[in-house]
Each structure stands twice: as C-alpha cells, then as structure tokens.
Amino acid sequence: MDGRSVEGACERVKACKLILVSVMPLFFLSGCLGKAELEQQAYVVALGLDKTEDKLVKVTFQIANPQVGSSSKVAAPNEPPSDIVTFTAPDILSAKELANSVVPRKLNFGHLRTIIIGEELAKAKWIHHILASSIVDPEMRRETNIVVSKEKASEFIKKNKPKMETRPHKYYAFMQQRWRDTGYVPYANLNRYFQRLSGELFLAIYATTEKNENVRKNEDDYKAGQVPQQSGDPVQMIGSAVFKDGRMIGTLTGEETRISLFLRRKALGHTFIESFPDPINDKYRITVRMTKPGHTKVKVNTKKSPPEINVSMPIRIQVFSNPSLTNYSTNIENQKRLKQSIKARMEKQTMKLIKRTQDEFKSEPFLWYLEARRKFWTMPEYENYDWEKKYTDAKVEVNYDVMIESFGETLKPAAIKKQDKD
Incomplete structure (x- = not known):
C-alpha cells in the first residue's frame, strides 16, 4: 500500500471518530420520555x-x-x-x-x-x-x-x-x-x-x-x-x-420576634421603625428608626459554671416623630435622657425575653449555640457539654450601644403660640 492510500485511510478513520463523537451525545440528550407539557x-x-x-x-x-x-x-x-x-x-x-x-x-x-x-x-x-x-x-x-x-x-x-x-x-x-x-x-x-x-x-x-x-x-x-x-x-x-x-x-x-432577630450575630433585617415612651412627657411616644450598623458581638464563656454570655449590640437612632414637641435637637440634657430611656427600655425588654426562653422554652432562638460550639474541638465534646441544659442557668448580660444620629430636618420643633381668650 502506497503512502497516499495510508494517508486516505487515516483521514477516513478521523472522520468516523469525529462523527461518532458528535452523534453519541444525541443518545443521552434527545430523550423525551420525561417531558411534561x-x-x-x-x-x-x-x-x-x-x-x-x-x-x-x-x-x-x-x-x-x-x-x-x-x-x-x-x-x-x-x-x-x-x-x-x-x-x-x-x-x-x-x-x-x-x-x-x-x-x-x-x-x-x-x-x-x-x-x-x-x-x-x-x-x-x-x-x-x-x-x-x-x-x-x-x-x-x-x-x-x-x-x-x-x-x-x-x-x-x-x-x-x-x-x-x-x-x-x-x-x-x-x-x-x-x-x-x-x-x-x-x-x-x-x-x-x-x-x-x-x-x-x-x-x-x-x-x-x-x-x-x-x-x-x-x-x-x-x-x-x-x-x-x-x-x-x-x-x-x-x-x-x-x-x-x-x-x-x-x-x-412581634416585639419579641424583633428582639430575637437583633440578638443574632448576623440578621437579615437591619432597619426597623419603632416607638418609645417620651421620657420628658410620658403621655406621648417618640417614633424612631433603628439601624444596626454592625454585627452583634456575642461572647460565651463555657469554662465557668454556670456559663457566662455577654452580648453587645450597636444601635443607631434617627428620630422621626416627636408629638410632645420637646426640644431634643438642641438641648443636650434632653438628648441624654432620651438616649438613656431608649437604652434602658430595650435592655429591660431583652432581658425579659431571655428570662422567658430560659424558664419556659428551656432553649434559645438567638443562635448563641454556634458561639458555644466553637469552644470545643470535637462535636462529641460539645454534645457532652449539653448546651441546652447549661443555657437555662447561664448568666446573661446585654448592652445596647445606642447613639442618636439625627432629630429630623428641622432644627427645633415649632410650638403653637397660646392665643388670648375672647
């Protein structure tokens, strides 16, 4: 067989291989047995x-x-x-x-x-x-x-x-x-x-x-x-x-659910609108927008008995509504009272919820178990620790780092002047 015949045979073999490779996927991809209109x-x-x-x-x-x-x-x-x-x-x-x-x-x-x-x-x-x-x-x-x-x-x-x-x-x-x-x-x-x-x-x-x-x-x-x-x-x-x-x-x-989401280290929602009692005039409530600029810091000490849990949460406040017309925008003392009032109320409600989860539910929805689990080298060690039982007796401290960012667009709320009686 001369060189030309060998070269032609090789070309035909390559062509057959190419056709075979091109046709084979059709047997797997062209089936219509499971089609659904x-x-x-x-x-x-x-x-x-x-x-x-x-x-x-x-x-x-x-x-x-x-x-x-x-x-x-x-x-x-x-x-x-x-x-x-x-x-x-x-x-x-x-x-x-x-x-x-x-x-x-x-x-x-x-x-x-x-x-x-x-x-x-x-x-x-x-x-x-x-x-x-x-x-x-x-x-x-x-x-x-x-x-x-x-x-x-x-x-x-x-x-x-x-x-x-x-x-x-x-x-x-x-x-x-x-x-x-x-x-x-x-x-x-x-x-x-x-x-x-x-x-x-x-x-x-x-x-x-x-x-x-x-x-x-x-x-x-x-x-x-x-x-x-x-x-x-x-x-x-x-x-x-x-x-x-x-x-x-x-x-x-709804309030307890919001607090539960805030207490998690990472939360899907970071901006909520809520109202608080006016510390100057308790007949009114102040509506604010709360934002969470960073993650909640959760520290769990499993070496102590009972375990200690320290939670720190950054909160930023924007005042939206001030029906009492109290001067918070320029009065520093009023600002301090408002900030302390919001901080105290949030910490009180949070501790109330935590106490309820310890006494009634005997567990927590705040995903703190993930922080506790990091303290152990293996899963059997964590399971033997029994976090669910330890949590019911844990000492929990919650700190809200509250900072008021703004009081609205006006510098000072306008008051209605008293009119003389006719």
Whole structure:
C-alpha cells in the first residue's frame, strides 16, 4: 500500500471518530420520555396541613389558575384565581398522588413557596415526620416558607383572599419581602427548620384570619389576630411560632420576634421603625428608626459554671416623630435622657425575653449555640457539654450601644403660640 492510500485511510478513520463523537451525545440528550407539557401541569402555590385522627394528615392544595392575571384572562373573565382541594392521606406525597383522581392535570410543586401548618398539627409530635418525608420529592424545595396558622390551615387558605393580588403566589412573594423589612415575623423556611432540630429553637411565621383585637400603646406588642384593623385583607401575620425538637411549643409577639432577630450575630433585617415612651412627657411616644450598623458581638464563656454570655449590640437612632414637641435637637440634657430611656427600655425588654426562653422554652432562638460550639474541638465534646441544659442557668448580660444620629430636618420643633381668650 502506497503512502497516499495510508494517508486516505487515516483521514477516513478521523472522520468516523469525529462523527461518532458528535452523534453519541444525541443518545443521552434527545430523550423525551420525561417531558411534561405546561398545559398538563397544575402548579401548587400554597400547601396546607391539618391534624386528623389515626396519625393521618389533611392536605390542602391551592392550585393556581394560569389564565388569571395573564393576557388570556379575557377568554375566561369569571374564573377564580385558584382552585382549592383537600384530601386526607398518610403524608403529603400520597395526598399529591391521590389528588390526581380529581385534578385532571398533574400536580407540580415546582412553584410551591409556602406551607401553612394548622396550630393543632404543629403541636403534635409527629409533625416532623410529615415534613421530613416530603423532602423525598425533588420538587419540594428547602426554601419553602413555613407559616403556622392559629386556625386550621384549610380554613386559612380559603379565607385568604387579598384584594390587591389576584394571583396567590404573588401575595406570598410580596409578603416575604415585607417580613424582612419589618422584622415582625422571622425568615423561616424548611432548610432552617431542619438545621435546628437538636434542641435549638426554630421560629416560624405566625398568622391567622381570626380577629381578637386589642389596642396597645406599643405598636409591635401584638400576635397575629390582635392587631386593631378595620377593613383590608383578612390575614394578619405578626409574631412567631416557637418550635423545639420539631414541634411547636409556644408563640412570640412581634416585639419579641424583633428582639430575637437583633440578638443574632448576623440578621437579615437591619432597619426597623419603632416607638418609645417620651421620657420628658410620658403621655406621648417618640417614633424612631433603628439601624444596626454592625454585627452583634456575642461572647460565651463555657469554662465557668454556670456559663457566662455577654452580648453587645450597636444601635443607631434617627428620630422621626416627636408629638410632645420637646426640644431634643438642641438641648443636650434632653438628648441624654432620651438616649438613656431608649437604652434602658430595650435592655429591660431583652432581658425579659431571655428570662422567658430560659424558664419556659428551656432553649434559645438567638443562635448563641454556634458561639458555644466553637469552644470545643470535637462535636462529641460539645454534645457532652449539653448546651441546652447549661443555657437555662447561664448568666446573661446585654448592652445596647445606642447613639442618636439625627432629630429630623428641622432644627427645633415649632410650638403653637397660646392665643388670648375672647
């Protein structure tokens, strides 16, 4: 065989290899066995869980109507924004399968962002088994928010009809952003729930449609259902449900929830608006904006018995409202009194909450266990130390480093001159 024949054979071999390499991926990437058309999917945007007898669970699916809120709404102007169906089954996945005996489309959890748990079920010991078994489904994301409703979850979902949002998934998405802005409720999802199952307290969002209004001077000292409200959406979300070892054991108010978030070394919310009693004239309250410019400093001394915890928190204050018209902007003594009053009140309320967690909950939601765990070389050493038990007797000192940054745009509040009586 001459050189030209050998060279031609080599070229043909290279061409065959190139074709083979190009064709092989098609056998793995061109399969359509698992394809799913959009028209065949039913997207669940909210999931409700309620307690029943015999360890069964009542699962409520809120399925979005894709035609509402889109350009195709003209074709179906009278259709509801979602369909709500409830099934009783051993767990979430079996209820999902059972739902397809009624729902013509295949249920999909790809857009699920909110799980509502009825308070009765949240306090049951086997609620963790239900949540843990649902993670087997790859569509169940760990970023899904956990909301505990005072009433049954099925009733909560049916009564939740926001006036400004026709699409239910948008309502929960916008509310999640408001939760971060106000700090009235914690940022709670499945991932954080599973992280805190070893005695640490997990805070879930507390909500209800039932009203038990009670007017209070402190605007954040409410739980869901207690906020004085006239008209508007029926749902109130404020405060948190306290979980320990996977089940609910109590509740916190909006104020206690804010303090809990502040006491964590790193917090998602750094700016809150709150009011405090006027130290000069206690008939009025001063509204301020609180900012947290840095991380909370937490020092845990595990060598002493009981352990010592020192917490230092920087707080910056901007005065927004001063109804009493007291001169704080130019009067140094008044400034000192205001600063000391805010500092004393915050430290008092904080110590009150810490004492409650030690006596009632027997654990802490401030993530201080992470600081204590760093004091040990191995996990067995930390587990033998038993931080949960040691915390109940720990000596805690809290210091708020308060600094007033501004008193508004005016140099001095204008007072109303007294008029002569006619």
